[in-house]
Amino acid sequence: MPPTPSVPSGGAGRSVPADPADPASPRYPEAARTAGSLAALDDHLVDCRACPRLVAWREEVAATRRAAFRDQTYWGRPVPGFGDPQAAVVVVGLAPAAHGANRTGRMFTGDRSGDFLFAAMHRTGFANQATSTAADDGLELRGIRVTAPVRCAPPANKPTPAERRRCAPYLARELELVGDGVRVAVALGAIGWQALLTTLDEQGWEVPRPRPRFAHGTEVTLRRARSEDPGPGTLTVLGCFHVSQQNTFTGRLTPRMLDDVLERARELAHG
Template sequence: MTACRACPRLVVWRETVAVEKRAAFRTETYWGKPVPGFGPMDASLLIVGLAPAAHGANRTGRMFTGDPSGDFLYRALYEVGMASQPTSVSRDDGMELYGVRMASPVRCAPPENKPTPLERDTCSSFLREEISLMPRLRSVMVLGAFGWKAVLPLLGPERPKFGHGVEAVVGGLRVFGCYHVSPHNTYTGRLTQEMLQNVLKRAAGSA
């Protein structure tokens, strides 16, 4: 998976960012490849996001690591007892997840954080395989409408509408909708820690 070059636009972007870098990270070696899922494969809960951030997971090589979105999510996971520490800054910072795994429907950082439907569909086989390899999976928590549209076809024929706090059964799994943890939502208060933790607790409790 980490050697995939199926989407030319994404390949060019992820590798360009890894060379040009952000000034704050100019001394770091960027990952610059597709980002694999993170967390135990025997987890009962899967969190599905959107795509790696250009200077977050595309830099660190680990999902939701090294950017504001990850900071917000890991804090919530820690508060509900599903992460070993409240912050995640690098692949070797000792972070462990308990009973939860994280993945994204698009594995490469997209320009402006906006993957196309074609890129989503091209990448879907990786998420499908990941789901099939999780023997204890009972629930899926999806961050944002893009991820929702990507995940549902992989689970079953049901098509419930996305919304924050929505709960449905799709293909025998409990599926929960949650606003994405992007700064656009968290800085404006559209998504608060309390809101995120409430959905996490429900999703974990159903597992």
């Protein structure tokens, strides 16, 4: 039986309730916008209970468990981003998988989607190993970070628009805290693409109107709308099919296709 994932930044054992009707609540996602560090953001995130439907589902899954994992203790909480805290490349997915990250407590870890993604990161030099099985398996990412616009496992992998918007401050603040070194953002799938462009628009990047449509291989370079804003003057957003089994098992997304996107991200980041 693998060890229970440790709670980021000392959040273990807390039971601070969130009030979804009160944006001033310290556990409400809006309050995450004031987090002073990634550790503080993670500490806030893992206690979030702002979306009743998602809270009920993630905890039900953690209690009932899949037969293959019945002897394991599930994480069953919101999942923080993972990777280099000063990454030049950020990968934005959709949400934790019910028996993947919701079980292991680490983004894209413990399911076949993660296997596909981290194997590609290893081939392209972003990861020290090709597998990601548990929060303490020794995996390290270099120059890249993985995150998502929704941090709790949703039923049928389909968060509602309201849940996506309520969770948005976590992605926004994480992008800010990773810092000025981010040069490239890779969006996995249409929902990640839409959420990322919405966040960047709100942060002062010049997102074209109408917004670019998602497609695999799409490349959009954004500039800051306000010249006084700190940080790099441009950010390139790359579109990539999601690493879901629906795409990888059917050949819609192949290892070579994902490698090409990550290699392009590296080229742009160091260009």
